[in-house]
Amino acid sequence: MQIDLKGKTAIVTGSTRGIGYAIALGLAGAGATVVITGRKQTDVDQALNKLRDQVQGAQVRGVAADLGNAAGFAILQKAEPVADILVNNLGIFNLQPFAEIPDEEWMRFFEINIMSGVRASRAYLPGMQQKNWGRIVFISSESGLNIPADMIHYGFTKTGYLAISRGLAKSLAGTGITVNAVLPGPTLSEGVQHLVAPDADYAAAEREANAFVKEHRSTSIIQRVATPEEVANMVVYVCSPQASATTGAALRVDGGVVDTIS
Incomplete structure (x- = not known):
C-alpha cells in the first residue's frame, strides 16, 4: 500500500520531539506539507532542520506558540489558517498522588491536553467541510482506558479525548471527514x-x-x-485516503496492554 498525501497540509501539534515529531516525519515522508508546532522557536527550528535532513525535498513549516492557551492558538491559526489533516498530539503528563494535585494543575492539564485539541478541531473543521475531505486525529492513550493511579489527571484527559473524537465523528456522518483517536501504550x-x-x-x-x-x-x-515510529505508522495510515472507512474509532497501539478483545 502506497500512501500518497501530496497536496495535503498537515498540522501536528506538539511536534518538535517524541511521538509528535515521529508523526510529522511520517506525514512528510508520505508527501504532505507538514506544519510543526512547539512553544520555543529554537525547538521548532531544530525540528525543521532535522526533518529536512531525514526527508529529502520535504515541504515543512513551523510555528512557535504556546497552544496551552487561546492566545497561543490564535498565533497558530493566523500563521496557518487552513489544514487538510490535523493531529492533536500536544499533551503533558506527570506522576502525582491524587491528594496532592491542586486545582491549578487540574486546569493546566485540561487546557493543554483537552482544550488544545478542541480549539484546533473547531478552527480547522470549517475548511475541511468546504472541501468535504479531512482527517482529524486525537492522540489519546491506553491510560484513558486503564487510568493510572499515580496520574489520574492525565488519564482523565485521555479519556476525554475518546469522548470528543467519537462525538465529533458522529457529528460529521456522511461527509468525507474522518475523526479518530489513536491510543499509544508505553512508548x-x-x-x-x-x-x-x-x-x-x-x-x-x-x-x-x-x-x-x-x-x-x-x-x-x-x-x-513501543517506538514513536510505531505509533506514527498508525497515525499516517489513519490520515490517508485509504482509511476512508475508519472513523469514530479508538485505535490502540499499546502492544496489547489493554486486556480486551473489543
Whole structure:
C-alpha cells in the first residue's frame, strides 16, 4: 500500500520531539506539507532542520506558540489558517498522588491536553467541510482506558479525548471527514526516556522502560515499549485516503496492554 498525501497540509501539534515529531516525519515522508508546532522557536527550528535532513525535498513549516492557551492558538491559526489533516498530539503528563494535585494543575492539564485539541478541531473543521475531505486525529492513550493511579489527571484527559473524537465523528456522518483517536501504550519518547532514566543513554533507558512494562504493564503482549515510529505508522495510515472507512474509532497501539478483545 502506497500512501500518497501530496497536496495535503498537515498540522501536528506538539511536534518538535517524541511521538509528535515521529508523526510529522511520517506525514512528510508520505508527501504532505507538514506544519510543526512547539512553544520555543529554537525547538521548532531544530525540528525543521532535522526533518529536512531525514526527508529529502520535504515541504515543512513551523510555528512557535504556546497552544496551552487561546492566545497561543490564535498565533497558530493566523500563521496557518487552513489544514487538510490535523493531529492533536500536544499533551503533558506527570506522576502525582491524587491528594496532592491542586486545582491549578487540574486546569493546566485540561487546557493543554483537552482544550488544545478542541480549539484546533473547531478552527480547522470549517475548511475541511468546504472541501468535504479531512482527517482529524486525537492522540489519546491506553491510560484513558486503564487510568493510572499515580496520574489520574492525565488519564482523565485521555479519556476525554475518546469522548470528543467519537462525538465529533458522529457529528460529521456522511461527509468525507474522518475523526479518530489513536491510543499509544508505553512508548519510549524523549519524555518517557527522561522519566525512567534521566541520566542514561538510549539503550539503558530502553532497558529500564522494558523492565517497567514487564513489571507494571504485565498484560503487554509485546513485553516491551513501543517506538514513536510505531505509533506514527498508525497515525499516517489513519490520515490517508485509504482509511476512508475508519472513523469514530479508538485505535490502540499499546502492544496489547489493554486486556480486551473489543
